[in-house]
Amino acid sequence: MAQAAETPTKLSQIAYQRFKEALFSRQIPIGATVSQGELAELLQVQTGALREAMQLLEKEGFLTVLPRSGIRIVKPDMSHLKDCFQMRRVLEGEAVRRFAERATMGELADWRARHEAIIELARGGTVESALIARSAEVDQAFHLALAESTRNPLMISAHTHMMEQIGVIRLDNMYMLSSLAIIQTMQEHLAVLATLEAQDPDAAVAAMDAHLARAMHRAMGL
Template sequence: MAGRAPAVLNGERPADNLARFAYRQVLGALFDRRLPLGAFVSQRDLVRLLNVPVQPLRDALKVLEAEGVVEIMPRAGIQFVKPDYEMVHNIYQFRAIIERTAARRFAETADGDSIAALIDDHRRVQSTIEQAGFDDTALSDMLRLERTLHDGMTASLRNPLVEKAAQRLKNHVILIRLDVVMTRPFALRTIAEHLAILSACAERDGDRAEAALADHFQQSLGRMVGTI
C-alpha cells in the first residue's frame, strides 16, 4: 500500500504550522529581551531556549534572514541584527510608501464614527499623560493607539499582500523601539501627529491626511535615529 500523504489543512502541512510557531517564538524572544539585539548564538542554543524542533527552527530562520532580522553563518551560528541608521531609515521609508496611500484611502472611505472614536481615544490618552505623567499604563495606551491607527489605515486598502508587508515592518519597528526610551514629550508629540492625521480624515481631506502621515513618519524617524 502506498504511504499516506501528510495531512493538509487549508493548504498547509503540519510542518508549515511548526515553522510559523518557531518564527513567532524567535520574534517573541527578541521582543521580551530573552534574546538581546545583536546576539550571536548557535542553533543548539536557540533550540534549547525556544523549545522548538531543529527543522522548523531552520525554516523559520530562513524566513527571518530574508526579512533582515538575522544573518545565518553556516557552521558558525546565527547573528541577530541590531538596527542601525540605514536599517531604520529604510524601514520608515518603506512604511511611508505603503501608509501614505493607506492614509488617503482611510480619509476617503473610513466610517465617520470610527474616526471620531479614534480622535476621542487619542485625546483621552493625551489628557491623561498631560495631567498624570507617563507611566507603564500610558505606554500601553500609546502602543494600543499606534496599533489601532496604523493597522486601521493599512486594512482600509483591503490588500492582503500589503497587510503582510506591513506586519513585517511592524515587527522591525518593535525591535527598533526596544532600545528607545519612550518619554512624556515623545508620547505627546506622537499623539499630536496622530491627531493631525485623524483631523484630516474627519474632514475627508485625502491630500492633508497623506501629508500628515508623511510628516509623522519623518518626525518618528528623527526620534528613532536620535537614540541609535
C-alpha cells in the same frame, strides 16, 4: 481517532512564532550571537523545526546565519531605520488616502477620543508601563486601521512587516519613550484625523508624511 502528529511545517511555524515572541519580549537580545542549540533550547523547539523557521526569519531580516559561527540576531542601524520609514511613507500615504474615502465620522470620533485620552494620561508626566502599553496599542491600531482600509492584502502584509522591523528598532536602548514623545505622537495623529474629518485626502497624505518624518527622527534619537 488518535490526534495526528504535528507536521514539520507546523512545528516550524511554532518555532517561527516563538522566536518573534522571545525577540519582542527581550528574551533574545538584539545584536547577540547564539548557537542553534542555545536558541532551540530557549524556544523549546526541535532543531529541525528551528532550521526551517530560520530560513524565513533570515529572509525577513530578523537574523543572519553565520557559517560555523552561529546565529546573529538583527541589530538595526540607521540606514535600515531610514529604509523602513521610507517604505512606510510610501505605503501609508496611499493608506491614509483610502482611509479618507472610507472612514465614517463615527469611526473618526472614536479615534479622536482614544488619542485624547492618551494625551491626558501622558500629561501627568510619569511614564509607566501601563501608559507605554496603552499608547503603543493605540498607535499600532491606528496605523493598522489605515493599512487595512486599502483592502489590499499585499500592502497590508508589507505594512505589517515594516511595523515589525520598526518594533525591533525600538528594542534598542537608544530608543527612549518619554511622556513628551507619547504626546507628540498622539498630537500628530490628531493632526491627521483633523484632515480626515475635513474630508481632505491630500491634506491627510501631507499630515501623515509629516508624522512619519518626525517619528523617524524620534527613533533616531533626534
